[in-house]
Amino acid sequence: MSGSNQPLDLVPIKELELILDSCTLELSAVDEVWPNLYIGNVAVAQNKKTLHKLGITHVLNAAHSKQGSIGDQTFYENTCVYFGIPAEDSEHFDLSQHFRPAADFIHKALKSKDGKVLVHCIMGVSRSASLVMAYLMLRQRLPLRDALRQVVQKRAIYPNRNFLSLLLKLDDQLTLKRRLCPLL
Numbered sequence: 001m002s003g004s005n006q007p008l009d010l011v012p013i014k015e016l017e018l019i020l021d022s023c024t025l026e027l028s029a030v031d032e033v034w035p036n037l038y039i040g041n042v043a044v045a046q047n048k049k050t051l052h053k054l055g056i057t058h059v060l061n062a063a064h065s066k067q068g069s070i071g072d073q074t075f076y077e078n079t080c081v082y083f084g085i086p087a088e089d090s091e092h093f094d095l096s097q098h099f100r101p102a103a104d105f106i107h108k109a110l111k112s113k114d115g116k117v118l119v120h121c122i123m124g125v126s127r128s129a130s131l132v133m134a135y136l137m138l139r140q141r142l143p144l145r146d147a148l149r150q151v152v153q154k155r156a157i158y159p160n161r162n163f164l165s166l167l168l169k170l171d172d173q174l175t176l177k178r179r180l181c182p183l184l
Contacts, residue, residue: 016144027125027156034140036115038054039119039151044124045071058083058117059076059080062130087127129159130167
C-alpha cells in the first residue's frame with residue numbers, strides 16, 4: 001500500500017471493511033452470533049412471542065429513545081431485564097463510552113441462569129453489532145479482527161466507520177494492556 005494516498009488511519013478500517021464485505025449472509029431479523037448472544041432488529045425486540053420462543057432473558061437496546069424504538073423495563077415487564085443505550089448511528093457519536101457498560105451487562109446476563117441476550121438497534125447492523133464486538137473483545141479476549149470474523153459468520157453486519165475506528169482504538173488499548181500485564 002506504499003503507493004496509495006490514503007490517510008494511514010483509513011488502512012486498518014479498509015481491512016475491517018474487507019472482512020465485513022466477505023459476509024455472504026442475507027440480513028435477517030435475528031441471529032445467534034455467540035452462544036446465547038443474539039443480534040437483531042427492532043421488530044424482534046418488540047415481539048414478545050419471538051423473544052419468548054428464543055428464550056431471551058435480557059435485552060440491550062442500542063437505539064434507546066430513538067423514534068420507532070419502543071423499549072424500557074415497563075414494556076418488558078418481568079419477562080426480560082432491559083438496558084437502554086441512546087446511541088446515534090452517526091460519524092460523530094462516541095459509542096466507546098458505552099463499550100464497558102454494555103459488555104458488563106451482556107457478561108452478567110450470560111452468566112445468569114439460562115441467560116440469553118438480544119442486542120438490538122433499529123436494523124441490527126451497526127450500533128448493536130459494535131457493542132457485541134466490544135463485548136467479545138473486553139470479556140472474551142478476542143482481538144477485533146477475530147471478533148469481526150466471528151460475527152460475520154453468523155450475521156450480516158456493517159458498523160459505520162466511526163464505530164470501526166472506536167473499536168480499533170479499543171483493540172489497541174487492550175493489546176497494549178495485555179502486553180504490559182499478560183493476566184489482563
